[in-house]
Structures are given as C-alpha cells and as structure tokens.
Amino acid sequence: MKIRNNKGYVMTDISISIIILLILVPTIMGLVYNIGVTKRATEAKAEAINIATNTIEAAKGIDIANINVNSVLENIKNNIYKEKMTISENNGVINTNKSSYKVSVDVIDYADSHTEDVQPNIVKTITAKVEYRLSGKTQEITLKTVVK
Numbered sequence: 001m002k003i004r005n006n007k008g009y010v011m012t013d014i015s016i017s018i019i020i021l022l023i024l025v026p027t028i029m030g031l032v033y034n035i036g037v038t039k040r041a042t043e044a045k046a047e048a049i050n051i052a053t054n055t056i057e058a059a060k061g062i063d064i065a066n067i068n069v070n071s072v073l074e075n076i077k078n079n080i081y082k083e084k085m086t087i088s089e090n091n092g093v094i095n096t097n098k099s100s101y102k103v104s105v106d107v108i109d110y111a112d113s114h115t116e117d118v119q120p121n122i123v124k125t126i127t128a129k130v131e132y133r134l135s136g137k138t139q140e141i142t143l144k145t146v147v148k
Contacts (some may be wrong), residue, residue: 034090041134044099048130051094051101052143055128060147065121072105104129123148
C-alpha cells in the first residue's frame with residue numbers, strides 16, 4: 001500500500017485563499033465606496049431639483065402682477081420651507097438635514113425686455129437657480145418657465 005505525503009498541501013491552499021481574498025476584498029470595498037458617493041450625489045441633486053421645482057410652482061401660485069423676486073422667496077419660505085429657510089437680499093438659503101442650498105430667483109417682465117409698446121404684467125419669465133456643494137465643488141441646477 002502506497003501512502004502519499006501531502007506535506008505543504010495545506011500551505012498551498014492557504015496561500016491561494018489569501019491571494020484571492022487580497023484581490024476580492026479591495027474590489028468589493030471600492031464598489032461599496034463608489035455606491036455611497038453616487039448615492040449622496042444623487043440625493044443632493046434630487047433635492048436641488050425638488051427645490052427648483054417648488055420655487056417655480058410657488059411663483060405660479062402668485063398673481064402675475066405681484067410676482068417679483070421677494071414675493072416668490074417669501075411664498076416658498078412661508079408655504080414650503082417654514083423652519084428651514086432664511087432670506088437675504090435676492091436669494092434664500094435652505095438648510096436640510098444633509099446640506100445647504102442657495103436659491104436665487106430672477107423675474108423678468110416681457111414688457112421690460114422689449115422696446116415696443118407691450119402691456120406690463122402679461123407675461124413674465126421666472127428663473128430658479130439652486131446652488132449646492134458636493135465633494136468640494138459647487139453644483140448648480142437652473143429651471144426656467146414663462147408665466148402668463
């Protein structure tokens with residue numbers, strides 16, 4: 001009867017297992033990290049889009065003769081972001097649980113931008129710009145609409 005000597009066989013198995021782990025673990029950790037970064041970026045962008053959309057909708061809820069930068073910002077603050085928003089000059093800052101968003105509103109009356117005789121307060125262009133910081137960089141979302 002022939003008996004095989006398996007000395008070193010266990011050490012080879014252990015070496016191969018360690019090499020496989022050294023390849024797989026960093027790859028998996030890298031994927032987990034990238035998923036987290038992408039998730040944070042997507043959440044911040046979604047919130048910025050939500051704020052810009054709310055700004056446009058708040059402007060649409062005001063009588064066209066009364067639409068101006070301050071009225072839009074006050075409408076957002078009073079009806080949507082009650083405790084979270086502060087207004088200064090011609091912009092507002094909304095502080096959420098995770099980030100801070102700067103909201104700028106621009107209202108242009110069609111009559112002001114044309115030289116011909118056009119009655120004011122018939123058509124206005126409203127631009128909502130939301131700025132936020134993500135990974136040390138300033139990101140920006142801009143929505144524009146016309147109100148009649």
